[in-house]
Amino acid sequence: MSGGEGTSAAIRALVESHQHFMCVGHKDADADSLGSVLAFTEVLRGLGRQADPWVPEPLPTLLDHLPGYAEVNRTEAPEDAVVFAFDAGSPARFGNLRARIERAPAVVVIDHHLSNEGFGTLHLVRPDAAATGEIVYRLFQEWGLEITVPTATNLYAALFTDTGGFRHGNTTAVTLEIGAALARLGADPAWVALKSYKSLSASTLRLHAATAAASRYECDDRLIWSEVRQSTLRATGAILEQSEGIIDQLQSLDTMRCALLFKEVEPGLTKVSLRTRAPVAAHELAGQFGGGGHARAAGIEMSLPIDEVEALVLDAARDAATVAGT
Ligand SMILES: [Mn+2]
Incomplete structure (x- = not known):
């Protein structure tokens, strides 16, 4: 486990001192990874930064309901962009984007995998978190940022799906409290459940x-x-x-x-x-x-x-x- 308040402040300082960011999810991106990417992208833009959401090929088309999905893999991030990488325990999880990430001036890894190798310039790794989205939510709270409805929806989807619909052993009182907070901020639990588990094709x-x-x-x-x-x-x-x-x-x-x-x-x-x-x-x-x-x-x-x-x-x-x- 690594990353406490010092890491949170160091990440904030990196956001303050840079203009370009690339938010990256892992290969075969799930809603935790992509939801965190999209939430972070929106928050960075809200802070006046240029941020581009990316995931390794192929695009996770089953997640096209997540707010901001249409912008994924659309705009090439500048070479000086700082990379934020979400929900991945090793560089191998970045597939065709691995080389791009490894030449970035700084890489911030936000993750909750027990097997995380501790790669990157800064790592905020909390295996006790039910989802990477939970760590992202806490970061936004610590930074005193306003959470919009699309961001609340992305983080709720991250939490909801990484706990199997609040059913797996990683579901804690904290997870449910954050879920409730995100619902108050505008995430629609029934809609996320519909899109996550009740929208299968024949x-x-x-x-x-x-x-x-x-x-x-x-x-x-x-x-x-x-x-x-x-x-x-x-x-x-x-x-x-x-x-x-x-x-x-x-x-x-x-x-x-x-x-x-x-x-x-x-x-x-x-x-x-x-x-x-x-x-x-x-x-x-x-x-x-x-x-x-x-x-x-x-x-x-x-x-x-x-x-x-x-x-x-x-x-x-x-x-x-x-x-x-x-
Ligand atoms: Mn996850």
């Missing part, structure tokens, strides 16, 4: 159904896993991005200690989503394969065919789920 539901039907149960139902292959996508008319949310279905199993979803990005490139219950540590399991994340939720990306990744990761997951059950 092809998404077909993909979710096919993946649920294909799920496997092992280790006395302590381990549940499924897969999205390119053939699954062709059969359901979906794209990989629509697999968002499938892992939540898998982790709803009552006996679950470890839930895994393998995703074939392309032949030879595989991603894995992990969810666990105590005492299985998701970030430790992911860490064995170069991945990272939180204690209950983590991810892996490997340049190997899906069959090989399944063999490797399932082997470790079976061990973890079995030990966890004793």
Whole structure:
């Protein structure tokens, strides 16, 4: 963990002393990452600065309801722009923007991942925060800034989705209080819930159904896993991005200690989503394969065919789920 009041003041000083900023989310940006990017972009502009919101390719089109989305990846930031990076534990999470970020004059990292490597010029990393959006909200509070309705909406979406709709173990009294404060500032909880969890297309539901039907149960139902292959996508008319949310279905199993979803990005490139219950540590399991994340939720990306990744990761997951059950 790093970053206290001193960091908050140092970040504010950086904002005061520079004119150009680039706010960057992580690859496969979620609402926490992009919501934080858009909230920070608006606040910086409100302070009279030039700020441009960016995420690595491909654009997260499922998040096009977030206020300010239309401006993402539109304007190239000047080379002297200070970078604010949100919700990413390592530089590898910035995909095609990594080189751009690494040559910036300063990089401020705001994040809540346990696995954060402490990269960047300044880092405000609080693993106890439910969402990066929660850290951003507190920063704005400390700085005494007015929060507009679009910014409140972006931060509420960040908090709401990173807690799985205020359901995961990271939901605390503080999270709910900040959620309430953001609702008072104009965020609409029902609208954010509608856009986050009740706006699936027919092809998404077909993909979710096919993946649920294909799920496997092992280790006395302590381990549940499924897969999205390119053939699954062709059969359901979906794209990989629509697999968002499938892992939540898998982790709803009552006996679950470890839930895994393998995703074939392309032949030879595989991603894995992990969810666990105590005492299985998701970030430790992911860490064995170069991945990272939180204690209950983590991810892996490997340049190997899906069959090989399944063999490797399932082997470790079976061990973890079995030990966890004793
Ligand atoms: Mn997050």
